[in-house]
Amino acid sequence: MRPAGRPVVRLLGQVWLWPAVVMLAVGGYRLGTPDLWRDEMATWTVATRSLGDLLRLLQHIDASNGAYYLVMHVWTAVFGDSTVALRMPSVLAMAGAAAFVALTAERMFGNRVAAVGAGLLFTVPPEVSRYAQEARAYALVTCAIAAATWFLLRALEQPTWRRWAPYCVAMALAGAGHLISFSTVAGQAALVLLHLWRTRGSVDRRLLWRYPLAVLVAALPVLPVVLLGSRQSDRQLGWIEKPSAGGLLHFGEHLFGSHLVFYAFAVLALPVLLLPGRRVQAWQALLLAELPVVGVWVVSQGDTSYFIERYLLFTMPAWAVLAGGGVGAAYGFATGLAGRLRLRSGARVAAGALAVGMLAVPAAAALPKQPAVRYVGSHNGSEEPFRAAAAVIAAGYRAGDGMAAPLGDQSWAMVWPGVSYYLPSDVHPYPVFVAQSADDAEDLSPAVCDLPASCLGQGARIWLLVLGDTRDPLTAVPDDEAQALRARYGTPDQVTPVGGFTVALLDRDS
Incomplete structure (x- = not known):
């Protein structure tokens, strides 16, 4: 009989397990502490609508996030819409990404130290923690791209349709979640070309047409999102500035959320790029990380810019694979050197200590930045204090009160849904200056x-409610609205700035 504990032992020995567990812990720590910010409010207000209302909205705005909203619609129907519930899919997705990073590094470098190291390194950058705790699609897209990379490597080794199919599914999910993620094809194409060069003596010529065909198959389900999203891009992306050359040069510092962590990753990558053995695979990982960034930067020189770090978060797994490969290469070099010098006693222990020390450097560099992505206002700064504004209203609310919030040109601030989310269930001010509800307005x-x-x-x-801190809130609303309020209510009786918003109470009986 097979020992009952053997499956558990095998599971504990898998290279992907511990990175996934660590990412769950890192992502789950203080998950509900940061307040939801306006993008997360968009997720909440869309995901909690009826399916019909959700689909009608996507015809007018946010089609590029449509697949994610549909996932969250099902999720919230089962698990509710608390802050933790809204963010939990992102935590799980980042844990999945960490697992695929480890598997990818193992397949590229053939080294368990590189695999585990890569998976653990993925959990280190502050921006990974930040978006593991955000109710948006970035973590799910990162996981899908990490999975697609591993599936691609498997298909390159044995290019059968059974191996291409999961690659197509992963790429389609990534593209449907965020169109920019398809820029990873630039890095994948370089990876495939280097693979063909490395295996030129026994190359499988089917790769020459199967990889492009697989990309095409993956792109077909994304075409409706492309068509809808292209008509909505001006409204959704007009705020992103055209990137400069300096923006490209320093992009890694923003992507990692810490220039020290970025430089630590770059240094860790040097051994595998310089030492003989796996340099071609190292260049595959480097190009997989860099070419999508360069491609998006080039495209962003046109009329619409897409160059912002969270849109390119999906390149982070490739950076982790490359740095993990460096750790594995250094470990292998240290053990090989010890063998040649016949220093067998304690050699592996010393090499292991070296690998652990290499992992500790970026972790130590990231540690001071980690609290910065976990305090109450870390997602929204001081500009979107939805909870604080809701607390002021709830404290003085009376049945029959109304509420007016920025709409029209200021609807981007998501004040109405943001404050409504944090109001207690028994506080229901009626809408003022509203012609149609968000559902009816689609x-x-x-x-x-x-x-x-x-x-x-x-x-x-x-x-x-008005944007900004002011003692005269009526000057911060459109003239016709201010005139109507003054005519019936006069001046406000109570004005409370809450750090980004001002809440005022107007009482015609006072």
């Missing part, structure tokens, strides 16, 4: 009323 925020005086409602009191 948008992320309610539609603004064209005739403010007719949309005041009959309440004796209105809670007014």
Whole structure:
């Protein structure tokens, strides 16, 4: 009989397990502490709508996030819409990405030290923690690209359709989650070409047409997202500035969330790039990390820019694979040198200590930055204090109160859904200056009323929210709305700046 504990022992020996467990711990730590920010509010307000309302909205805005919203629609229906519930899929996805990083490094470098090291290194950068704790698609896309890389390596070794199929699925999921992730094809193409060069004596010529065909098959399900997203790009991406050459040069520092961590990764990669043995595989990982960034930078020199670090977070697994390969190469060099010098006693222990020390350097560099992505306002800074504004309203709320929040040109701030999310379940101010609810308007925020005086409602009191800290909130709203409020309510009785918003109470009976 097979010992009952043997499957457990085998599981514990898998190179992907411990990176995934560590990523779960790192991503789950203080998961519910940072307040949701406006992008996460978009996820909440869309995912919790009916399926019909969700699909109608995607025809007007955010089609590029449509696949993610559908996933979250199902998720919230099962697990609810608390802050932890909204973010948990991202934590799980980053853990999956860490597992695939380890598997990819093992396949590229044939070294368990490189594999485990790569998976653990992936958990280190502050930006990985940041987006493991965000209710957006970036973590899921990162996991899909990490999986696609591993599936691609398997298919290159044995290019059968059974091995190409999961690659196609992973790439389609990544593209549907975020179109920019398809830029990884530039790095994958370089990886394939280097593989053909490395195996030129026994190359399988089927790769010459099967890889392009697999990319085409993966792209077909993404085409509807491309068509819808292209019509919506001006509204969604117009705020991103065209990147400079300096922006490309220093992009890694922003991608990692710490220039010290980025430089530590770069130094760790040197052994595998310089020492003989796996240099071709190291260049495959480097090009996989760099070419998508360069490609997006070039495209962003046109009318629309896409060059922002979170859009390119999916390149982080390749950086971790490369750095892990460096750790494995240094370990192998140290053990080989000890063998040649006949220093067998304690040689592996010393080489292991070297590998652990190499892993500790970026971890130590990242440690001071980790709290910065976990405090209450870390996702939104001081500009979106939804919870603080909701607390002011809840403390003074009376049944029949109304609420007016920035809409129209200021709807990007997501104040209405953001404050509504944090209001207690028994606090229901009626909407002021709203012509249609967000659901009826098929948008992320309610539609603004064209005739403010007719949309005041009959309440004796209105809670007014405006952007910025001000002692005179009526000067921060459109003139026609301010005129309607002054005519019925006069000046505000209570003005409370909350660090990015101002909450004012207008009472016509006072």
